[in-house]
Amino acid sequence: METAVCGRLPLSPNTLFNPKPGDKQSLCKGQCPNRGILMAVSAAALGKGAGVLDRPVIERTTPGRESEFDLRKKKKTTPPFRVILHNDDYNKREYVVQVLMKVIPGMTLDNAVNIMQEAHYNGLSVVIICSQADAEEHCMQLRGNGLLSSIEPASGGC
Numbered sequence: 001m002e003t004a005v006c007g008r009l010p011l012s013p014n015t016l017f018n019p020k021p022g023d024k025q026s027l028c029k030g031q032c033p034n035r036g037i038l039m040a041v042s043a044a045a046l047g048k049g050a051g052v053l054d055r056p057v058i059e060r061t062t063p064g065r066e067s068e069f070d071l072r073k074k075k076k077t078t079p080p081f082r083v084i085l086h087n088d089d090y091n092k093r094e095y096v097v098q099v100l101m102k103v104i105p106g107m108t109l110d111n112a113v114n115i116m117q118e119a120h121y122n123g124l125s126v127v128i129i130c131s132q133a134d135a136e137e138h139c140m141q142l143r144g145n146g147l148l149s150s151i152e153p154a155s156g157g158c
Contacts, residue, residue, distance in 0.1 A: 079153055081135035083127040085119045086148035093120065096147060103141040104128055129154050 085100075093116055100112040104127060118125035127149070128138060135151040142149040 078131050078133075079155055080129050081132045081151045082129050082154045083135050083138045083142070084150050084152065085115060085125050085127050085142065086150065087119045087123050088148050091146060093117075099142065099145040099147055100127065103138060103145065 083104075085096075096116045096119075097109070097112040100115060101107045101109065104112075115125045115127055127142075128135075130138070132151075139149045139151050
């Protein structure tokens with residue numbers, strides 16, 4: 001429903017939102033359901049001078065729900081896990097580098113080469129440290145491409 005506002009209107013919230021029967025300056029017939037919209041219309045309808053609007057009341061839509069800040073504070077972070085690449089005698093070095101770059105997001109060529117060389121010379125290398133769910137996914141993808149890999153908690157060990 002569109003309403004054109006012509007002429008001057010009183011800015012009293014009682015006059016606008018609770019009109020008297022037969023009042024011709026009212027924007028609504030009866031009780032007004034969209035008070036927030038009418039407050040904006042009434043403020044824009046003034047040509048000269050200023051009026052005082054009542055402070056809007058902000059109601060909580062879901063009683064008992066905590067704010068987003070409180071929810072973030074209570075959210076527990078999962079401990080980090082290491083994805084470990086083990087050396088094998090089956091895969092060529094170039095293939096290992098290609099798989100690392102394909103499976104691990106953000107893996108650069110230099111990092112992939114360094115991880116491959118460390119696994120080749122030391123027997124194993126840490127590929128990435130991430131959440132447990134991501135670590136399990138990366139480990140399964142590396143294994144799916146024929147590489148030997150495992151995961152372990154990042155807090156334990158050397």
